[in-house]
Amino acid sequence: MKRLKSFIIVTSTLLGTTYLIFSILVFANWLLSTFYNVGITLEPLTIPPDVGLFIVLFSAGSLLLAPVYYKKDFIKLLSCIFMGSIIALTAFIVQTLVILSNIANIYVGLLIGEELEVNIASLILRPDFLLGLLTIPNFLAIVKILKNYIRM
Numbered sequence: 001m002k003r004l005k006s007f008i009i010v011t012s013t014l015l016g017t018t019y020l021i022f023s024i025l026v027f028a029n030w031l032l033s034t035f036y037n038v039g040i041t042l043e044p045l046t047i048p049p050d051v052g053l054f055i056v057l058f059s060a061g062s063l064l065l066a067p068v069y070y071k072k073d074f075i076k077l078l079s080c081i082f083m084g085s086i087i088a089l090t091a092f093i094v095q096t097l098v099i100l101s102n103i104a105n106i107y108v109g110l111l112i113g114e115e116l117e118v119n120i121a122s123l124i125l126r127p128d129f130l131l132g133l134l135t136i137p138n139f140l141a142i143v144k145i146l147k148n149y150i151r152m
Contacts, residue, residue, distance in 0.1 A: 019061030085139040092132020
């Protein structure tokens, strides 16, 4: 159990920092694309100019950085990491549904004979999808620890 707690603290700190970095990139991209008509490009990744995504990434990152704030109060730390993981996984699920709907759109278009140009890779290489994948093991570890606390 001690190793699991250490795993959660380390991974949550790293994930929270990564979420905050990407939220700043998304917000900067939104500002640049709105006011100067240019954007940030990180070649393999897609950084969308989306304020809503900024809010989601910033909220998840702030909550996942709970080990920095609550070093001695483990219950508050767990609850913050749990809520941050839920926000991150919700964004991941929404992006997964967008990917699946685009795949279905391509399939329907092929059935009726249309040629559609949809780039699925750009949807997969978004920060909400990639970071959501990295959040899954952290979430499962949190659930395991919370089950032990509920039994007590």
